Amino acid sequence: MSALRTTDRRIASDFWDDRFDNGIHVCQLFSDEEDRLGSLTRFLAAGIGSGQKCGCYTLDDVQTALGHHLGLSGLSVDDACASGQLSLLETDSVWLTNGRFDPELLLSRLSDFRDNAGGQGWNGIRIIAEVSPAIPELPGGGRLIEFEVELNHLLRDQPMAIVCQYDLRRFNGAILMDVLRVHPYIMIRGSVMQNPFYLPADDALASA
DSSP: OOOOOOSOSEEOOTTSSSOEESSEEEEEEESSHHHHHHHHHHHHHHHHHTTOEEEEEESSOOHHHHHHHHHTTTOOHHHHHHTTSEEEEEHHHHHEETTEEOHHHHHHHHHHHHHHHHHHTOSOEEEEEEOOTTGGGSTTGGGHHHHHHHHHHHHTTSSEEEEEEEETTTSOHHHHHHHHHTOSEEEETTEEEEOTTOOOHHHHHHTO
């Protein structure tokens, strides 16, 4: 495994006020597109500007909005994609495989993404992914929270920041409460802070 290049084992960004430990796993619960898109563009622009490898997985085409936001800082979404720094994919193609949700495969893909970033010389990783509302109804979908817990383990001590975006209008309350229990950080209107509802991963699994 190639190590990611980083001069600091903590992650700083204008996206949050504090300097958080590596391995940031953030939950964003949104109910309007302005909130979702604004957070997405800020998060990715900060990562691209600081030389991190970035992934963006959404249900719609955000390239125009992201391109506009990057342009304000003199950056180009086309250049970021061409260099391999930025990956833009439709979220169902990431979360689902042959009509099922497969946590092991997802974790393997994230590990590969991390290793490739290290081999390419990027100084960190940030990913923002809108969670597909189709997951709970598909085979394997009952393992969504298990996946989120395992993601905490994968991120531990790694220069990676991942934001999971959940649409409040498309997930039921029980799932959303479980989601809150397993994300150490929460995003509210573009600000990232420690999540008061978070339970340590092993406790969350034990009480599920």
